[in-house]
Amino acid sequence: MQRDSTTGAAIAFEGVGKSFTSKGRTVTALEGVDLAVAPGAITGIIGRSGAGKSTLLRMVNGLERPSAGRVTVGGRDVGTARGATLREIRRDVGMIFQHFNLLSSRTVLGNVALPLEIAGVPAAETARRAKDLVERVGLETLADRYPAELSGGQKQRVGIARALATGPKVLLSDEATSALDPETTQTVLRLLADINRDLGLTILMITHEMAVLRDIASHVAVIEGGRIVEEGATYDIFTRPAHPTTRSFLAGVTGVTLPxxxxxxxxxxxxxxxxxxxxxxxxxxxxxxxxxxxxxxxxxxxxxxxxxxxxxxxxxxxxxxxxxxxxxxxxxxxxxxxxxxxxxxxxxxxxx
Missing domain, CATH: 3.30.70.260 (ACT domain)
Incomplete structure (x- = not known):
């Protein structure tokens, strides 16, 4: 993937701020966020509800635009992109969601094929690519099932396959495992790690659970009150947390309790x-x-x-x-x- 020419990052947040105004009241969701996401890495952003992590993630594909600063993907400014340029950026950015967002009227294969159909890919090519992706996520025997017939983990696998349909270079994960049980969470995380390794995708994931990042993330950023309060290599953050927010997240993951x-x-x-x-x-x-x-x-x-x-x-x-x-x-x-x-x-x- 092309890198930002100044930071060398696949995704770069530079002095990013975001404010919302409602009923005459202005709320600051993000303020002065600087973060570089390395190409091919799995980077996790962790924060409590309302910390600003979802707003930050949605800026990567242009669903939100910064009020200050800039967000670049592969060196392209997402905030100023319009029309064909924005569509091109979005084709390079896949997204998986907490609640799957599958169409109940479509089969597994049909849900995976949808982005390709919207992009105008010929029917034969759409069918081939959708079939390959369903096999990649291990659901080939369920290709003709509907979402109502699937478990939560299977639905998330469909969501991952769909996010890969347009051949993105970046994959965004929006609390993708928070609705799953621990065993299923580990299965989905292993799948994401395999995809990262096999396809060289840059993965940016947000979560409120430190354990989700422990095994697969190479880099962690902690967000609190709309600011990045700590960031670094995952091992360094887990073993030498400097900020109280980070230590509170880690208490149940790496802490040992006295009898x-x-x-x-x-x-x-x-x-x-x-x-x-x-x-x-x-x-x-x-x-x-x-x-x-x-x-x-x-x-x-x-x-x-x-x-x-x-x-x-x-x-x-x-x-x-x-x-x-x-x-x-x-x-x-x-x-x-x-x-x-x-x-x-x-x-x-x-x-x-």
Whole structure:
């Protein structure tokens, strides 16, 4: 796909603002948004309802136009495009929706063929391409079924196939998995990852669920109150969140909870008498799977109590959280040992 000549991005938001006026009242939906979406990448924009993410997404295909700044797709300014230029941009931008938006009167094959028919593609070519796309999303045995006969995941697969019909270079995903159960969500996400890999499509997806982005997004931007408050590589955002909004989104995804019987006894300051320091260790990078606790215990002669923990992959890189306790007077020594080996530590409190 052609890149923006100044940013090198497939999609670029440059100082984008958007305001709506209703009944004499002006509401600012977006303000000063700068974001570059790399060609061939899967980029996720996460935010709460009303944060502005849907408005931002709709600017990519011209359904909304910026009040300030500009949005470019392949170097073409979407906000100023009209007529044939806008239609050309829209052919390069496919979109999948949260609620599928399928025509109930058309079969799976008929829904996929619709964009081609509208574009005036000859009937024989339309039939061939629609059939190929239905097979790509694994629905060839259901090609003659109607939407009412399909599950939610199957409907979303039809929506994905339809979005690919015109051969787009960019695919937009508008909360495409939020109406699906967790297992079906993973199936749809794997399909999107396969499409990204096989076709080299640039995918821009919006969601309010961090777990949706964990496995397939290469880049994440966090939007709050119409502004991008944090962005970066997915692994960096998940393992080193800087903004409170990001940390709140991640709390249920990468957080490890203390057992209640320990949490109930925790104090911010060391109590009188013998006590133990409770430490959160964030394991990062190449050392994340090393036996660091065993090595530390042996090197320092330190008794370590493991309270809770989990390790997972983010973008094929290991990441883990572990909660431990050590004798309070040995806490600084333990943290220094781990810090010098590239792990992040945080004192959560003390228990007597």
């Amino acid at each position: 209640q019987f320990i949490a109930a006894r925790m104090q911010l300051d060391p109590p009188a008498g013998p006590s133990r320091e409770v430490i959160r260790i964030t394991f990062l990078g190449a050392n994340a799977t090393d036996p660091l606790l065993a090595e530390m215990s042996a090197a320092l002669g330190l008794e370590v109590n493991i309270l809770a923990g989990a390790i997972e992959e983010i973008g094929a890189q290991p990441f883990g959280n572990l909660l431990i306790s050590v004798a309070a007077e040995r806490g600084p020594e333990a943290r220094h040992y781990l810090d010098t080996r590239g792990q992040r530590t945080e004192v959560l409190g003390y228990v007597g």
